[in-house]
Amino acid sequence: MINYEWSFPNFEVNSENEVKTIHWRYTATETVGEDTYTASTYGSCTGADMNFDTITKDNCIHCVLENLSQSEDELNLSLEQNIIKQKNPEVTSKTKTF
Numbered sequence: 001m002i003n004y005e006w007s008f009p010n011f012e013v014n015s016e017n018e019v020k021t022i023h024w025r026y027t028a029t030e031t032v033g034e035d036t037y038t039a040s041t042y043g044s045c046t047g048a049d050m051n052f053d054t055i056t057k058d059n060c061i062h063c064v065l066e067n068l069s070q071s072e073d074e075l076n077l078s079l080e081q082n083i084i085k086q087k088n089p090e091v092t093s094k095t096k097t098f
Contacts, residue, residue, distance in 0.1 A: 002080055007026075020046065
């Protein structure tokens with residue numbers, strides 16, 4: 001099962017404490033046995049104009065999705081495909097000593 005998580009590590013605010021830019025990351029993680037696979041995407045959302053003291057995680061998610069060309073389901077699918085490729089690589093690296 002893949003777990004998805006939004007994080008918002010940084011906000012740019014003006015002198016009135018209004019959020020002008022939200023920096024975000026969306027991460028998918030799947031653990032299979034002892035192996036953990038992770039894929040993520042990130043970016044920034046501009047023009048939020050929300051008060052830093054009262055902004056919520058839901059406000060941030062809404063701002064990101066409103067400004068992206070993808071829905072949350074499309075983000076999930078993209079990250080899931082990345083994890084599938086990690087679990088089943090088309091090309092692998094090998095070494096050989098002579």
